[in-house]
Amino acid sequence: MKEVKLFLGPQHPGMHGNSSVHMYVDGDVIKRSYLLPGMLHRGFEKSMERRTWMNNIALIPRICVPEPDPNEMVYAMNVEALAKIKVPERDHWIRMIILELAGLSDHLMAFGGIGGPTGLYTAMYWAQADRDTILTLFEEITGHRVYHMYIVAGGVRKDLPKGIEKKILAFLDDLESRLPEYEDLVLNNPIVRARCVDNIMLPAEVVWELGVTGIGMRSATGQEYDVRKVTPYARYDKVDFEVPIATYSDAQTRLTLKYREMYQSIRIIKQVLDMIPGGKVRAKVSDGSALRWRVPAGQVYSAVEASRGEYGYYTVSTGETMPYRVAVRGASFPQGLLGVEKYLPGHRIDDAPLWFDTMGICSPEIDR
Secondary structure (H helix, E strand, O other): OOOEEEEEOOOOOOOOOOOEEEEEEEOOEEEEEEEEOOOOOOOHHHHHOOOOOOHHHHOHHHHOOOOOHHHHHHHHHHHHHHHOOOOOHHHHHHHHHHHHHHHHHHHHHHHHHOHHHHOOHHHHHHHHHHHHHHHHHHHHHHOOOOOOOOEEOOEEOOOOOOOHHHHHHHHHHHHHHHHHHHHHHHHOOHHHHHHHOOOOOOOHHHHHHHOOOHHHHHHHHOOOOOHHHHOOOOOHHHOOOOOOOOOOOOHHHHHHHHHHHHHHHHHHHHHHHHHOOOOOOEOOOOOOOHHHOOOOOEEEEEEEEEOOEEEEEEEEEOOOOOOOEEEEEOOOHHHHHHHHHHOOEOEEHHHHHHHHHHHOOOHHHOOO
């Protein structure tokens, strides 16, 4: 046997984020694989410990570019818990709109991204066009398309612009009416099915071994573990939604759950738009300069449900103007690093991009 070393990424269209997989192959079968995630952003945790509590707001969204808003949410939740800040009621509902739009955007990217390694480029074009519409909505709400810096300690940076609710609802109605076309194009496509059915398995025992959450867990174990249900934050306990599950986690099943979760995000946002109250949108957090703000001493862990699973921050404050310790629980760390090294070997070369797409990998979460 003669092994040949190949590199997947960071430029590969099937690679999610700027990372590289070093693969040692025999023929077209991967024998060994190692992930090098630090090809773009890295060192976030130590960087946060060297910046003020307010300055970190501009840094944290970069930990996951396709879905940055969970970072803003868990960081704000931690600071609010430490400083005992009560968030205005309207903020909770606005935050849910932002988080669900972000999750919907990320699912679209992954669902369309399957077109790269399978040659189904129409799916990429469709999904990217719809995702771009969401980014336009984000731009109108926050002033930014990708890194929003909108969810902050005490609430959100500013109120929703006038008339944005109608624009969001119009987009959701349009997308929901076209989702069956996505199903026909992707899930029922014979080439996608040939590549994804009974392939790239994630058995339940591997889920428990690695600590996989999100769709990876729910598709393999049938467990309805969703942070929005288990430990509700914002006002997720006030809206009605389902947690799609399965008991056979091949790539096709994970894609199917992504598809079903898009319906649930649309369902949640529509309820929020119907129930959102009025009122102010940010609590006062500091009496003096925000850059000299000292957060009371303590430690806290908060988590939200990102599109990839449980996304959490553990934060320690010593009462200074900067965090003493910040640790990020990246939702894609288990399957993105441990899974790539231990379970990607044995697959074919052309299956590696499918692993990254259907497992839900965001590289900066890993080398953070």
